[in-house]
Amino acid sequence: xxxxxxxxxxxxxxxxxxxxxxxxxxxxxxxxxxxxxxxxxxxxxxxxxxxxxxxxxxxxxxxxxxxxxxxxxxxxxxxxxxxxxxxxxxxxxxxxxxxxxxxxxxxxxxxxxxxx
Amino acid sequence: xxxxxxxxxxxxxxxxxxxxxxxxxxxxxxxxxxxxxxxxxxxxxxxxxxxxxxxxxxxxxxxxxxxxxxxxxxxxxxxxxxxxxxxxxxxxxxxxxxxxxxxxxxxxxxxxxxxxxxxxxxxxxxxxxxxxxxxxxxxxxxxxxxxxxxxxxxxxxxxxxxxxxxxxxxxxxxxxxxxxxxxxxxxxxxxxxxxxxxxxxxxxxxxxxxxxxxxxxxxxxxxxxxxxxxxxxxxxxxxxxxxxxxxxxxxxxxxxxxxxxxxxxxxxxxxxxxxxxxxxxxxxxxxxxxxxxxxxxxxxxxxxxxxxxxxxxxxxxxxxxxxxxxxxxxxxxxxxxxxxxxxxxxxxxxxxxxxxxxxxxxxxxxxxxxxxxxxxxxxxxxxxxxxxxxxxxxxxxxxxxxxxxxxxxxxxxxxxxxxxxxxxxxxxxxxxxxxxxxxxxxxxxxxxxxxxxxxxxxxxxxxxxxxxxxxxxxxxxxxxxxxxxxxxxxxxxxxxxxxxxxxxxxxxxxxxxxxxxxxxxxxxxxxxxxxxxxxxxxxxxxxxxxxxxxxxxxxxxxxxxxxxxxxxxxxxxxxxxxxxxxxxxxxxxxxxxxxxxxxxxxxxxxxxxxxxxxxxxxxxxxxxxxxxxxxxxxxxxx
Numbered sequence: 001x002x003x004x005x006x007x008x009x010x011x012x013x014x015x016x017x018x019x020x021x022x023x024x025x026x027x028x029x030x031x032x033x034x035x036x037x038x039x040x041x042x043x044x045x046x047x048x049x050x051x052x053x054x055x056x057x058x059x060x061x062x063x064x065x066x067x068x069x070x071x072x073x074x075x076x077x078x079x080x081x082x083x084x085x086x087x088x089x090x091x092x093x094x095x096x097x098x099x100x101x102x103x104x105x106x107x108x109x110x111x112x113x114x115x116x
Numbered sequence: 117x118x119x120x121x122x123x124x125x126x127x128x129x130x131x132x133x134x135x136x137x138x139x140x141x142x143x144x145x146x147x148x149x150x151x152x153x154x155x156x157x158x159x160x161x162x163x164x165x166x167x168x169x170x171x172x173x174x175x176x177x178x179x180x181x182x183x184x185x186x187x188x189x190x191x192x193x194x195x196x197x198x199x200x201x202x203x204x205x206x207x208x209x210x211x212x213x214x215x216x217x218x219x220x221x222x223x224x225x226x227x228x229x230x231x232x233x234x235x236x237x238x239x240x241x242x243x244x245x246x247x248x249x250x251x252x253x254x255x256x257x258x259x260x261x262x263x264x265x266x267x268x269x270x271x272x273x274x275x276x277x278x279x280x281x282x283x284x285x286x287x288x289x290x291x292x293x294x295x296x297x298x299x300x301x302x303x304x305x306x307x308x309x310x311x312x313x314x315x316x317x318x319x320x321x322x323x324x325x326x327x328x329x330x331x332x333x334x335x336x337x338x339x340x341x342x343x344x345x346x347x348x349x350x351x352x353x354x355x356x357x358x359x360x361x362x363x364x365x366x367x368x369x370x371x372x373x374x375x376x377x378x379x380x381x382x383x384x385x386x387x388x389x390x391x392x393x394x395x396x397x398x399x400x401x402x403x404x405x406x407x408x409x410x411x412x413x414x415x416x417x418x419x420x421x422x423x424x425x426x427x428x429x430x431x432x433x434x435x436x437x438x439x440x441x442x443x444x445x446x447x448x449x450x451x452x453x454x455x456x457x458x459x460x461x462x463x464x465x466x467x468x469x470x471x472x473x474x475x476x477x478x479x480x481x482x483x484x485x486x487x488x489x490x491x492x493x494x495x496x497x498x499x500x501x502x503x504x505x506x507x508x509x510x511x512x513x514x515x516x517x518x519x520x521x522x523x524x525x526x527x528x529x530x531x532x533x534x535x536x537x538x539x540x541x542x543x544x545x546x547x548x549x550x551x552x553x554x555x556x557x558x559x560x561x562x563x564x565x566x567x568x569x570x571x572x573x574x575x576x577x578x579x580x581x582x583x584x585x586x587x588x589x590x591x592x593x594x595x596x597x598x599x600x601x602x603x604x605x606x607x608x609x610x611x612x613x614x615x616x617x618x619x620x621x622x623x624x625x626x627x628x629x630x631x632x633x634x635x636x637x638x639x640x641x642x643x644x645x646x647x648x649x650x651x652x653x654x655x656x657x658x659x660x661x662x663x664x665x666x667x668x669x670x671x672x673x674x675x676x677x678x679x680x681x682x683x684x685x686x687x688x689x690x691x692x693x694x695x696x697x698x699x700x701x702x703x704x705x706x707x708x709x710x711x712x713x714x715x716x717x718x719x720x721x722x723x724x725x726x727x728x729x730x731x732x733x734x735x736x737x738x739x740x741x742x743x744x745x746x747x748x749x750x751x752x753x754x
Contacts, residue, residue, distance in 0.1 A: 013302070013306065017299070017736070017740055020295060020299070020733070020736045021733055021736050021737045021740055022733065023733075024733060026291070029295055029732065029733075029736075033295065033298050033299075036299075036302050037302065040302055040305050040306055040309070043306065043309055044305075044309050047309055047312060047313040073312070073318070074309065074312065077260055077308075077309065077312075080260075080264065081305060084264075084267050084301075087267075087271065088294070088298050091271065091274065091275070091294065092291065092294050092295070092298075095278060095287055095290055095291045095294065096291070098278075098281055098287050099287050099288065099291060102287060103288075108731055108732045108733055109731050109733075111288050111291075111730075111731075111732070112288075112729060112730030112731050113284065113285045113288060113730070114285040114288055114289055114360075114361045114364060114365070114429075114730055115725075115728055115729055115730025115731075116423070116724075116725045116728050116730070
């Protein structure tokens, strides 16, 4: 069951990279970044998952050796990663808007004033 | 009272050094509307950070103490690191020292340099965030924390690259950097999460304890991902075009940060990864990987630099070329090599910072960095010229400046490695390093000729010298360049050798955090002796090999295209050293001193020019190909 998550997450990461490498539209490049990011988030969550575990919210007195919960650390990491992903998207879209204003195109093949 | 004394204990200084930078960033957002308040806040926070780091030099660097600092006092429970830790050994402190000095000088320079820009408040906020990000990265003892810091610094660097968004290519450079940088960051995050899945810890010391004995496919893949991720931050081949774009577009003070500080953070990550987390550097193949990528970066970037027409873009390629030296030396896995590599890393921050600031001074006064439009500025900007020349001499490795000392050590280290391992390939590395140094010198002859000497274009008649604040910042770097060049023994004894020793003290690194280091091989006797390197016979041998290779190249190039198409009139401008005096109507500009050389190599340059297409898809493809190759490599080798 969890195996499917791993396969799906690496599929998403690969799909994201594929999008970045092959698509020539700036917006699609940004979409590619986001897809890869979702893949990573899925991977993180899956790593921390224990089948049958509860949410890792306990007070100190409630905690006993019998309590069985999912690993909280990857969840914290995922939250951070989601925030960062949102920032990447926001910032890159801002750059895309400015690029479109300056270059009059969103085709990556024409945005190459710096080369060689 | 005791709590105050406790808070002033140097154990807390690492976190203070990080915090003051971030605190400064936030305070400037709130109170930075006024220019004086903003400058004072920025200066205060960079000075405080520098002071905290300097105060740590004695206990950490000289007394060899490793500071283990658990945030919020959350020490490991049940043998597992739960809290976030800072761990400062001599290696971390070495890089933190570079960061704080570069941030300080660049900040002082910015005050005059950024005067005429809008949004100065945002500039300082991002600038301090960038500094804080790198500082946090090098002082952190936690892999995920390193990822966060990598993201902060990448973000700040991208935003600052696009800061002058009306400048040519600024947005474009920022976008490319963001895309490829994000691929790198994603690699780091995937690698981190895979390591967590295997080892159930994010603490660097504990990872270093657990991983080396338990290598499996997942950790090998994680190694490749982390390696490529930190590679994008160091801009080593194949990520060098991003550095060139970003440097060219960013303000000069930010170029100093990107080349002097950001690339170092990548190198730091690679050292931590290979020497500490996986402890794989004793494998010959792993040394090959680092030395190969380093040599490739060295050579490719210096030739790319020769073909540039933009002052800052040219400097950017040189910057990565010098990072190639650092990576090569570090990859040798000898005490001398690591010491030489760190020494060169330090010198790189100093002389590259100086050169970028000089380029910024030229841009500040003339409004252009196009080599074809500049010239003769030595009469108008004498101080800048002298300071630039100090930087140029340093990077070209001319004694007594610091570049000479560290490059000499790198030649020695590669040669010594060749002697010790009996591997003739390392001799080739020595030769590549020598050739690269020569090409560096050639290219700086070209720059100084076309910017500071030669004829003064009429448009630049009214150029003035830059204000004192900018000259002062450059003078700090220049002074450090000269001092570290004049006293190489003091530098190696007190700064680089403790750091290099820390690289080989993995057991202490693990033990300092309270983990069991018995599984790790204890520190081997570290010797910085230059074995056999001073023997004249060895140098005669190197000379013979170099002569032989030059002869082979010369003989091979006899059949090049120029001599084949001898039906056409042989034009003197195709000659190797063409001064431009023979023909009146020659199209070769003064900025193109080595036109003939480039012409002879035009096949190579054509290929390189086509490869550096400037299309972001291509650069992303390079990243993916690099990742695939390193992945394959680590699966086979580890």
